[in-house]
Amino acid sequence: MLSVRNFSTGFRRAGENLVAVDAISFDVEQGETFVIIGESGSGKSLTGMSIAGLQPSSAFVSGSIRFKDREMLKQPDAELRKLRGTEIGLIYQDPLSSLNPVWPVGDQIAETLTAHGLANRAEARKRAVEMLERVRIPDPHRVASAYPHEISGGMRQRAMIAMALAAGPSLLIADEPTTALDVTIKAQMLELLAELKREMALTIILITHDMGVVAEVADRILVLYAGRIAEIGPADAIMLQPSHPYTAALMTSAMISQTPAKQELNAIVGGAPGLGSFPPGCRFHPRCPRAQDDCRTIEPPRRKFGAVELACHHPIGDSMPAGVART
Ligand SMILES: Nc1ncnc2c1ncn2[C@@H]1O[C@H](COP(=O)(O)OP(=O)(O)OP(=O)(O)O)[C@@H](O)[C@H]1O
Ligand code: SF4
Ligand SMILES: [Mg+2]
Numbered sequence: 001m002l003s004v005r006n007f008s009t010g011f012r013r014a015g016e017n018l019v020a021v022d023a024i025s026f027d028v029e030q031g032e033t034f035v036i037i038g039e040s041g042s043g044k045s046l047t048g049m050s051i052a053g054l055q056p057s058s059a060f061v062s063g064s065i066r067f068k069d070r071e072m073l074k075q076p077d078a079e080l081r082k083l084r085g086t087e088i089g090l091i092y093q094d095p096l097s098s099l100n101p102v103w104p105v106g107d108q109i110a111e112t113l114t115a116h117g118l119a120n121r122a123e124a125r126k127r128a129v130e131m132l133e134r135v136r137i138p139d140p141h142r143v144a145s146a147y148p149h150e151i152s153g154g155m156r157q158r159a160m161i162a163m164a165l166a167a168g169p170s171l172l173i174a175d176e177p178t179t180a181l182d183v184t185i186k187a188q189m190l191e192l193l194a195e196l197k198r199e200m201a202l203t204i205i206l207i208t209h210d211m212g213v214v215a216e217v218a219d220r221i222l223v224l225y226a227g228r229i230a231e232i233g234p235a236d237a238i239m240l241q242p243s244h245p246y247t248a249a250l251m252t253s254a255m256i257s258q259t260p261a262k263q264e265l266n267a268i269v270g271g272a273p274g275l276g277s278f279p280p281g282c283r284f285h286p287r288c289p290r291a292q293d294d295c296r297t298i299e300p301p302r303r304k305f306g307a308v309e310l311a312c313h314h315p316i317g318d319s320m321p322a323g324v325a326r327t
Helices: 044-051 077-086 105-114 121-134 140-145 153-165 183-200 211-217 235-240 245-257 260-265 293-297
Strands: 002-013 016-028 033-037 059-067 088-091 171-175 203-207 220-225 228-234 302-305 308-311
Touching: 002 044, 016 044, 016 059, 016 220, 016 228, 033 044, 033 211, 044 059, 044 171, 044 203, 077 088, 088 153, 105 121, 105 140, 105 153, 121 140, 121 153, 153 171, 153 183, 183 211, 203 211, 211 235, 211 245, 220 235, 220 245, 228 235, 228 245
Parallel strands: 033 203, 033 220, 088 171, 171 203
Antiparallel strands: 002 016, 002 059, 220 228, 228 308, 302 308
């Protein structure tokens, strides 16, 4: 369904190109839930938004993003808008920023259909109520007439999902859809997404830093670190037996954070490098407990390792030089 090849994006600052996402390649298969994880600033949103043709206007892009045989990086704006309305649904992190506060919820959902000529006003309005029902909103007629501030956070999130799916897209890109939600509502949201995925034959790209969410829904996982792919592969292999030291650190950090008394340990030593200050060699080497001399100078190439592909000179499970502690 989606084929990303050597995709890079970044920004020009003080006459210099600062690369935020650096020559990444991956495929997303029809029907799967493909999850992108990584620390803040690793390039998750830029990747997700670029797939939908929504990269910031100040960004440069190169490489290729093919969605159903269309090159997304070369589509005219009008075509991208049409694709976003019909083929690609988007859920943003903050429901309030994508729902217009001065417009009833139902009208906003209906607009996604009328704007692309998919329905007349009356049909679109009817369809909006049906969509609200479909996302399990108990009183869809009332909510359709309500303004966003008149409904709860959980309802707003459901309304956003209704909006993203109203035109029947085949691909749903959800950027941190559960971040602002409490545990119960988050669980309901994941259940709803799983049901809608089945009912509507969706392919989902989910961006999150919540490992609980990842464990719940992922078929395959892409781990980004400082704009590069650290590891990519089946969810089970990556969650249960991570091979890349960065993935292992992410998993350990997630486990520790579930133990409140040890929450202060919930951080991987050091911070992720910012744009323009990526270290040479492996970008993770200043923080990596397995780093060797080669890691400091030679960027690890991507290669197959068991069930996954990763970019690491000394993955976990590989023999280590003497004297190096296993992570
Ligand atoms: N419009 C922009 N102008 C300049 N730099 C940007 C812009 N958007 C993103 N960046 C930078 O690009 C890098 C990647 O950003 P991105 O939003 O993709 O990160 P992310 O992985 O989604 O992080 P988070 O988990 O915080 O959402 C960051 O260093 C960010 O500061
Ligand atoms: S290449 Fe070296 S520094 Fe990078 S993750 Fe692997 S072992 Fe660590
Ligand atoms: Mg983001």
